[in-house]
Amino acid sequence: MNRVLHALVFSIAWLVFPLYGSISTIQQAFALGGAFFVTWLLGYALAGLHGKKAFSSMKVFAWIMFLAAVDQISKLLVRAFLTEEQVIIPYGVSLQRLDNVHHSAVTSFFHLSVSRWGMGAFKVIALILLWFVISKTFEESGEDAYSSLGKILLFSGGLASILDTFLWGYTLDFVYLYGFFTMDIKDLYISLSVGAILLYFWNHRKKKENP
Secondary structure, eight states: OHHHHHHHHHTHHHHHGGGGSOOOSHHHHHHHHHHHHHHHHHHHHHGGGTTOOOOOHHHHHHHHHHHHHHHHHHHHHHHHHOOSOEEEETTTEEEEEEEETTSSHHHHHTTOOOOHHHHHHHHHHHHHHHHHHHHHHHHHHOOOHHHHHHHHHHHHHHHHHHHIIIIISSEEEEEEETTTEEEOHHHHHHHHHHHHHHHHHHHHHHHHHOO
């Protein structure tokens, strides 16, 4: 049962997403349901790390590099082979190319105009600062596999975002959720990282209450 609940926490981004917008069509329900189900399955697999020891620093860095590379390779494949929309879930989820020139979800949402190099520099500085803050927090609280997983997922997503900005000048999104938005693999990393970090603090609190 714990593993099922942990998988739900990994999917928390999709559980709270309806708060940001109404689900008014069957297509939107299919899209959100499909995204939630895939994330839940991934979360269920990742929940197998519950109670395990933290990864070594070398392993964390290796996984960050690997996952960022997976994100970039997926985009190379999309550029090469995705010429028209490919339906995954009818009326819900499809693959279609969208060149997001806003560089980030925030600038896209608010339609802000920021230069490629300015945004790239900002992302690098922000990611470095975030690394030190999160690493320090985890070290003081005591690390475990979930803290390692949170860092891997969050910073692989951050690194992939930086690569998008410097290498391409835009983000190539290609997973379209009908009626909502188009995303890429790094967005999935970041949404899963939220669950991993929440589970880390949840477990840490339980340990303090029941030493």
